[in-house]
Amino acid sequence: MGSTKLILVLFCLLLIISSSSAAHKKKIQARKPCRRLVFYFHDIIYNGKNTECNFSHCKCTSLGQQRSHFGDVVVFDDPITLDNNLHSTPIGRAQGFYLYDKKETFTAWLVFSFVFNSTAHKSSLNFAGADPLMNKTRDISVIGGTGDFFMARGIATLRTDAFEGEVYFRLCVDIKLSKCW
Amino acid sequence: MGSTKLILVLFCLLLIISSSSAAHKKKIQARKPCRRLVFYFHDIIYNGKNTECNFSHCKCTSLGQQRSHFGDVVVFDDPITLDNNLHSTPIGRAQGFYLYDKKETFTAWLVFSFVFNSTAHKSSLNFAGADPLMNKTRDISVIGGTGDFFMARGIATLRTDAFEGEVYFRLCVDIKLSKCW
Amino acid sequence: MGSTKLILVLFCLLLIISSSSAAHKKKIQARKPCRRLVFYFHDIIYNGKNTECNFSHCKCTSLGQQRSHFGDVVVFDDPITLDNNLHSTPIGRAQGFYLYDKKETFTAWLVFSFVFNSTAHKSSLNFAGADPLMNKTRDISVIGGTGDFFMARGIATLRTDAFEGEVYFRLCVDIKLSKCW
Numbered sequence: 045m046g047s048t049k050l051i052l053v054l055f056c057l058l059l060i061i062s063s064s065s066a067a068h069k070k071k072i073q074a075r076k077p078c079r080r081l082v083f084y085f086h087d088i089i090y091n092g093k094n095t096e097c098n099f100s101h102c103k104c105t106s107l108g109q110q111r112s113h114f115g116d117v118v119v120f121d122d123p124i125t126l127d128n129n130l131h132s133t134p135i136g137r138a139q140g141f142y143l144y145d146k147k148e149t150f151t152a153w154l155v156f157s158f159v160f161n162s163t164a165h166k167s168s169l170n171f172a173g174a175d176p177l178m179n180k181t182r183d184i185s186v187i188g189g190t191g192d193f194f195m196a197r198g199i200a201t202l203r204t205d206a207f208e209g210e211v212y213f214r215l216c217v218d219i220k221l222s223k224c225w
Numbered sequence: 226m227g228s229t230k231l232i233l234v235l236f237c238l239l240l241i242i243s244s245s246s247a248a249h250k251k252k253i254q255a256r257k258p259c260r261r262l263v264f265y266f267h268d269i270i271y272n273g274k275n276t277e278c279n280f281s282h283c284k285c286t287s288l289g290q291q292r293s294h295f296g297d298v299v300v301f302d303d304p305i306t307l308d309n310n311l312h313s314t315p316i317g318r319a320q321g322f323y324l325y326d327k328k329e330t331f332t333a334w335l336v337f338s339f340v341f342n343s344t345a346h347k348s349s350l351n352f353a354g355a356d357p358l359m360n361k362t363r364d365i366s367v368i369g370g371t372g373d374f375f376m377a378r379g380i381a382t383l384r385t386d387a388f389e390g391e392v393y394f395r396l397c398v399d400i401k402l403s404k405c406w
Numbered sequence: 407m408g409s410t411k412l413i414l415v416l417f418c419l420l421l422i423i424s425s426s427s428a429a430h431k432k433k434i435q436a437r438k439p440c441r442r443l444v445f446y447f448h449d450i451i452y453n454g455k456n457t458e459c460n461f462s463h464c465k466c467t468s469l470g471q472q473r474s475h476f477g478d479v480v481v482f483d484d485p486i487t488l489d490n491n492l493h494s495t496p497i498g499r500a501q502g503f504y505l506y507d508k509k510e511t512f513t514a515w516l517v518f519s520f521v522f523n524s525t526a527h528k529s530s531l532n533f534a535g536a537d538p539l540m541n542k543t544r545d546i547s548v549i550g551g552t553g554d555f556f557m558a559r560g561i562a563t564l565r566t567d568a569f570e571g572e573v574y575f576r577l578c579v580d581i582k583l584s585k586c587w
Contacts (some may be wrong), residue, residue, distance in 0.1 A: 170368070320508070347544070
């Protein structure tokens with residue numbers, strides 16, 4: 045009889061412990077992403093004819109008075125690939141713009157979407173943040189998503205994977221989602 | 226005596242089941258919005274004099290070299306109405322900008338706010354995302370809100386409800402909030 | 407014997423009450439920020455030579471046809487301080503842009519980051535929203551953060567703290583985060 049009651053008490057205690065330990069685990073795992081994705085995005089600045097708008101890159105405003113391009117706004121429509129090869133089949137497009145926002149050094153600010161190819165339905169991830177180009181890695185925010193990435197939130201770590209002067213650059217985008225729906 | 230213990234055991238079991246079933250229900254309801262709103266927003270491109278800035282639409286940069294308007298940036302301050310009638314009393318303004326971001330076809334990227342008329346306090350909803358105009362519907366992210374829409378998140382489905390060449394277009398914006406505070 | 411059972415019943419009841427009261431408390435505290443920060447940001451429009459790009463402010467497009475600057479896009483890289491003194495040591499930079507988006511009156515729309523100085527790691531907060539300058543205070547959304555502000559969300563109340571015509575303005579930014587990680 046006493047042992048049955050003991051079991052009940054232990055059982056209820058277990059309930060509390062399990063719920064509080066779940067909360068604790070949640071805290072510990074807080075920064076562990078629920079989803080992680082790595083993509084490469086390729087910006088082709090120069091396509092051989094040096095026009096201001098080639099097929100994926102369009103300079104809207106070029107004040108031309110700044111070595112650091114301060115004030116330049118660049119609209120892009122860039123292929124995204126799973127590896128660092130520009131000629132791999134793109135899985136989507138990076139669309140949006142960046143601007144150069146400092147006089148003394150190269151630093152950018154960007155807001156854009158990854159729009160994924162999909163036969164079934166459309167998916168996208170939206171990003172915004174400061175991009176101090178001279179740093180090895182830069183974190184920006186995932187500010188939302190649609191389709192497969194419905195309600196997504198988290199951060200993306202940018203790393204310049206290749207840089208060929210005024211011709212081409214490639215960013216490695218390491219996406220760590222901390223809200224998955 | 227034994228039945229009382231049984232009741233207690235069942236009671237505790239019920240506690241666990243109810244909490245796990247609540248979690249399950251939460252998962253099922255995940256994509257069901259906590260708030261849904263439909264608005265129309267009216268962009269008047271041409272006001273009879275074909276200036277680059279009329280009362281609600283201002284083209285910042287027009288590179289003029291692209292049939293698809295690639296690189297053009299358009300700032301807008303457009304009326305929002307509850308029905309598809311441009312002459313209905315506006316309930317607020319859509320303010321922000323869009324840019325055309327592809328060479329081959331018409332596709333846009335936009336970031337803007339719905340700023341609602343309100344006597345008591347100010348409310349707004351903020352949006353960002355890719356807008357591939359040739360698709361029947363396009364999903365963008367609700368990236369935040371203020372006032373009545375404090376901490377709002379979700380998606381908005383855009384549909385071109387009317388399009389009159391270089392004169393006027395109307396978007397139906399079906400807002401589905403999945404975070405309501 | 408009966409009292410032990412009673413204790414068990416009360417114990418289980420307590421479990422339910424505590425969990426539901428926690429939920430209630432959560433609801434009540436909903437709008438109470440988990441973190442609050444006040445900063446000043448200084449935009450120096452004119453630096454003595456009236457160039458379009460001085461060290462912290464760069465006008466990308468100036469259509470020049472509007473008294474209200476409708477359509478103008480301004481890129482900035484402004485110091486942030488803890489008090490309202492421009493000469494205090496900046497704790498970071500406000501980087502992004504604003505645009506003037508109305509014909510009849512001064513009203514802006516902005517999207518930017520606060521990028522904080524940090525030796526250990528980089529932290530930033532990202533903002534977006536409408537900024538009707540003529541209102542005493544304006545709320546915009548905190549759309550994300552990185553580093554110390556990982557996954558941050560909330561609102562920021564802007565107040566024009568000083569305005570010296572075409573020379574200088576200072577914003578007081580009262581940040582109220584409702585999601586802290």
